[in-house]
Amino acid sequence: xxxxxxAGRDGFWLHRFLEAIGHANHVVDSSSLEVKRKAKRVKTDxxxxxxxxxxxxxxxxxxxxxxxxxxxxxxxxxxARQLHRELITARRDxxxxxxxxxxxxxxxxxxxxLKHRFLAVLQHTVLWDGLPVPDHLCARLAREWQRLLAQRxxxxxxxxxxxxxxxxxxxxxIEKVRQLHCLRGVGIESAWLFVMEFFAWxxxxxxxxxxxxxxxxxxPFQSGDVRRELGIAKAGNSNVRWLxxxxxxxWLRYQPDSDLTIWFEKRxxxxxxxIRRIGIVALARRLLIEFWRFLETGALxxxxxxxx
Numbered sequence: 480x481x482x483x484x485x486a487g488r489d490g491f492w493l494h495r496f497l498e499a500i501g502h503a504n505h506v507v508d509s510s511s512l513e514v515k516r517k518a519k520r521v522k523t524d525x526x527x528x529x530x531x532x533x534x535x536x537x538x539x540x541x542x543x544x545x546x547x548x549x550x551x552x553x554x555x556x557x558x559a560r561q562l563h564r565e566l567i568t569a570r571r572d573x574x575x576x577x578x579x580x581x582x583x584x585x586x587x588x589x590x591x592x593l594k595h596r597f598l599a600v601l602q603h604t605v606l607w608d609g610l611p612v613p614d615h616l617c618a619r620l621a622r623e624w625q626r627l628l629a630q631r632x633x634x635x636x637x638x639x640x641x642x643x644x645x646x647x648x649x650x651x652x653i654e655k656v657r658q659l660h661c662l663r664g665v666g667i668e669s670a671w672l673f674v675m676e677f678f679a680w681x682x683x684x685x686x687x688x689x690x691x692x693x694x695x696x697x698x699p700f701q702s703g704d705v706r707r708e709l710g711i712a713k714a715g716n717s718n719v720r721w722l723x724x725x726x727x728x729x730w731l732r733y734q735p736d737s738d739l740t741i742w743f744e745k746r747x748x749x750x751x752x753x754i755r756r757i758g759i760v761a762l763a764r765r766l767l768i769e770f771w772r773f774l775e776t777g778a779l780x781x782x783x784x785x786x787x
Contacts, residue, residue: 485509486549511547556680566637573630580623652679661785664733669726678774686768694720695764723763737782
């Protein structure tokens with residue numbers, strides 16, 4: 480039996496189950512499915528199922544470009560991604576709580592630093608008219624502060640666990656993290672995420688696959704005499720994409736003599752800030768390709784320096 484389902488909330492356990500009982504299954508990228516371009520179209524589960532079956536028949540008849548099949552990670556590779564993804568989520572929750580506390584204080588025109596004496600200072604703070612902070616608002620801020628303390632402790636705990644694994648583990652995946660970390664301008668955050676999300680288990684065969692999976696490929700639009708660029712595709716791994724752009728800015732600072740930095744300065748350095756922002760995306764794509772080659776062959780990017 481041959482089956483398929485769309486990648487989503489259920490993850491990959493169903494795929495592994497079907498493969499274990501002898502069925503051929505495909506996990507399909509939902510955004511790659513063909514749909515009608517009418518302004519209003521009928522959509523029901525029955526119609527979607529029929530469309531999936533027709534695409535499955537075409538796929539197994541040899542038409543490989545009818546959709547994109549998701550590469551399923553091994554259970555070990557999938558589990559290795561939990562640590563840094565939890566850290567990203569914890570930091571975002573911490574930022575939301577900080578913004579919420581500052582917004583609540585701004586409604587009353589007060590501004591208190593979020594340090595260890597926050598609650599003590601809050602109790603003695605008065606408003607513009609000399610009155611104390613309202614009771615319910617003060618209680619809410621106290622609860623938000625306790626939540627923020629717990630989130631900060633969680634972030635520190637996850638970072639300590641990641642650093643311990645980085646120092647002590649001896650498996651090939653962590654060795655790749657150490658190898659990438661030795662480059663100037665690349666810290667443990669970026670080295671860990673690039674390896675766990677990208678280079679540890681994905682088998683790239685060419686540079687185009689690296690750029691496409693990060694969503695850093697151009698999307699030209701051409702129809703008759705109309706030709707324009709629609710920007711980057713943004714169809715790949717979002718965590719890798721935004722971090723690659725951050726590392727590209729860092730690369731310009733810490734690797735000023737590398738060929739990539741010289742190429743960027745020659746082509747985009749004299750342009751406006753908008754031109755430089757466009758150029759940094761191109762640099763991020765080329766950096767990811769160089770990181771992939773460095774991990775595969777051990778050859779440093781031309782002109783790049785390592786940490787002492």
